[in-house]
Amino acid sequence: MAVRLCAGALACAATFSLVSPAAAAAPEWFQRVGTMPVYLNSSPDEHTAAEIAAATPDGSTVVYTDSPAGRIGFASLRGGRLSPDGVLDMPGEPTSVDIVGGHALVAVNTSASYTEPSGLLVVVDLRTRAEVARHELGGQPDSIDIAPDGRRAAIAVENERDEDVADGALPQAPAGFLAVVDLVGAPRAWTVRRVGLTGIAEVAPSDPEPEYVSVNARNQAAVTLQENNHIVIVDLPTGRIVRHFSAGSVTVAGVDTEDDGVIDPLGTITAAREPDAIAWLDERYLGTADEGDYVGGSRTWTVFDSRDGAVVHSSGNELQRIAVNQGQYPDGRSDNKGVEPEGLAVAAFGRDRYAFVGMERANLVAVYDIADPRRPRFVQALPTGVGPEGLLPIPATRTLVVSAEEDSAEDGVRSSLSAYRLTRSPMSVAVAQNRAAPSIVSDGIGFGALSGLSAVPGNHRDVVAVTDSAYSPTRVLTVDTLAVPAKVRAELTVTRDGAPVGYDAEGIAARAGGGYWIAAEGDGKKRPNLLVEVAADGAVVREVALPAAVAATATGSGFEGVAVAGEHVWLAVQREWKADRPGEATLARYTPATGEWAFAAYPLDTAATGWVGLSELTAADDRTLLVLERDNQRGDTAAVKKVYRVDIGRLAPVRAGEPKPVVGKRLVRDLLPALTAGGAAAHDKPEGLALVGTGPVRRLVGAVDNDGLDDAPGESVFLRLGWFARF
Structure with missing residues (x-):
């Protein structure tokens, strides 16, 4: 008795088709086109991590931070395909990177201890792959963002707390702040200003811990004070705090709250948002990924009106429902922070504007159409590597690059960069051909x-x-x-x-x-x-x-x-x-x-x-x-x-x-x-x-x-x- 596995439908039965090739043109959607384990830039035996990434203006080169290895890495991006392109050592632990003109600006943590934080802004010439300047920041940096006009950079200097001291309770000196870098003249001539953020949050006002920063076209920096559950808006030219407001708390029903091996979304939580990433959805509305850290974590992402801090949209249990419906809900985190929204990025691809929300524990990125930022519309969820940390939209190449930071060779889990291209091809056909998720x-x-x-x-x-x-x-x-x-x-x-x-x-x-x-x-x-x-x-x-x-x-x-x-x-x-x-x-x-x-x-x-x-x-x-x-x-x-x-x-x-x-x-x-x-x-x-x-x-x-x-x-x-x- 002969048994044969045919290569395709036409080889064995031309009368049956899984999907119709004549399906109507689908709306645009993101399709994964490549995954690059970052150890390819070094050695399979080395512990590496891709965390935060930035791209050159033409989108041909991606620069990412590799904190465990104390360096930045480079990847070539051609047609959505990523390939290793070398590394450059840093004088400490790189925490974030952004690009302006022909330079990469790398925030580097050089702290001796939690009580003696320090850091540098290292400027790298992307053509020569050489350091051309460094500037003292006066504290431990976290996030960096460059203003759209390229004239200033904002750096959240966190000076993070020691979680082994008093169970991580705040306050713990020294206080964090916002560093403003004026990008005038040659990189060595740039200057750094400090904007103090103490005395404004309801939670531990003497110890602000800036986590993430996003700058809009009006040169306003929105900063999350994650552990303080607060958001601050700073005018970069003057260094003046324009306004600030609490991120607040939210009650969310229909979530799984027990780590018991059962996906049972029948619970309710009330929690402070404690947002991590923040992004301007337009010049008025702000989005936050509400990861939680100190006592909070509402499993949501939120849209705020920057004029008064009013909540105009909360995702409620939607991120959990997305993960459950896609077979990627992390039940083991149910008693903690669930899918754990951490990353958020926003970009316009042609006439369409998208928000990308990273779920650190579900290994997913939810994509939203934000034509109306007050009413985000869910489009799709993209599977990623373990621990999606950095979300990098690259409109120049119609690509999204996601950095997944977890790296454990013994478990077969490797840190990676994944690329997703915006396409109009019918999604049903790609799914049927094992090319889409x-x-x-x-x-x-x-x-x-x-x-x-x-x-x-x-x-x-x-x-x-x-x-x-x-x-x-x-x-x-x-x-x-x-x-x-x-x-x-x-x-x-x-x-x-x-x-x-x-x-x-x-x-x-x-x-x-x-x-x-x-x-x-x-x-x-x-x-x-x-x-x-x-x-x-x-x-x-x-x-x-x-x-x-x-x-x-x-x-x-x-x-x-x-x-x-x-x-x-x-x-x-x-x-x-x-x-x-x-x-x-x-x-x-x-x-x-x-x-x-x-x-x-x-x-x-x-x-x-x-x-x-x-x-x-x-x-x-x-x-x-x-x-x-x-x-x-x-x-x-x-x-x-x-x-x-x-x-x-x-x-x-x-x-x-x-x-x-x-x-x-x-x-x-x-x-x-x-x-x-x-x-x-x-x-x-x-x-x-x-x-x-x-x-x-x-x-x-x-x-x-x-x-x-x-x-x-x-x-x-x-x-x-x-x-x-x-x-």
Whole structure:
């Protein structure tokens, strides 16, 4: 029996299309086109971070701060593609950067301690990549912004508090201030003025901690005093405080407030905004990203009228709803600050004006149309690397660049720059071709950590997915695969003895007569590997354990996939167990009618970095399994993300303790092109695979386990992998 995976629809069935190529022209939207890990500017072994970035006027060069390495980095930007272009050491910790003319202005923290803060403004000639001037700032700088006319720069000198002193309580001297740099003449001739900000905030008036600054065309600097929950507007030419006002507090309903593995947006919070980033939406209205720090964090972004400080718009629970609907809500932060809005940037792209709101913990950037700044209109949310810190719109190239700062080589998380281009091509087509996000959404059903997929017998449209231990209790999700993006449209909670139950569910197979088989992974110690039979209503019918002699050899890498082929249920063990030959994992076969177990060995691929294991099984027919095999690497080091065909028709699995026959395998699809389509960094955990439809030609789809955003980028990904034909 031959099985073939077709490269495209025309190769196997010209009569079916996921989306219509003749779809009407879509409104403009941002499409990811490239991701560059910043270690490419140095070494994979070095701890790096891209934090705040700026671009040259033509948009061809991006300059970013790399605080851990004490330097700035350069990246070339061509056609939306980013490539490394060198680094330049700084005399301390760079905290922010902006560009005027041919110079980069870098704010550098040189503080000896919290009580002895100091800093420099370092001026770099972008043509020669050399320092040409430095100016003492008299304190620890944070944010920098240059006036649109290029005549002045404003620097928020924070002089941040020591959080280990009195639990971080304010006040802690010395006080922060705003530095104004007059950019007159050659860089060495520039002068620095100080604007004091004490005595104005209701919270710790003697200890203002300026966090972020934004300058408008009228040379007015808006400054957030984050811990003081205050906003100040300063006239830069005179250094006079024009006005100031409290950022206030807000009550937000419909948010998740418990770190409990359940996405349950039924809570209410009241919190001070304590804004981080601030930006002028136009010459009158200001926007803030209300991250919180000292005691606050309202999970919102807010629009203020700068004339009197009145709130004209608050996002309420919208940012959380966006993250939930896109499968990127960080439940682990529910008891703290949720999605944690931190960054905010504003720019006009042609006739359209956009605000970009960065969610540090959700790894998302929400894009808003602010044609009317009092009524922002949500457009889309862009998945990013871990910890989006810097948001850099570049209208000259119709590009947004996002700096993601988290860098942990041992977790496979690398700091990166990602580029997104504004386009008018139909979004539905790009999503169907794995080139755009989101690829899977819901209408309020919380999801993520999609660890297994299964077709539904007799159903040409839906698959079911199962959530792993990142969430509890275990749920079976129904996903509409013909919707673009795919849509989570229903959920079913798994129960045992009438109560919700949580497994580390890593695989699911829908049964022809209704109900499911679930593969529950054990830990090799206290939690056994189980094959769980679940009724159509979600009730556990039985838990089937492995033979004791086999279970005793288990390690922490257990069951990872399950499939039904004829009268048998097949399970994949992720990696070698204690009794296995090196480089071989196990395929286990259970026969429900007899209760018998039998086993075969599966030869794993090898990879230069990390380990390789099995992630999923799906049955093509009673004689053929498709096996998803992957390494544990992300990004540029990812090498093995493959689907293999295994013929079980002639296979004779053996009982426990007997030498296991080794199956043959044949490659049918490399998933890396789909995982990296549209400029994405390769995800490490494709863990779902299903064949959808009936008849000889079916659609192959996949899903990525986002780990519930725990030490992971967190993007929920649904893959459309082409046509599978049997003939």
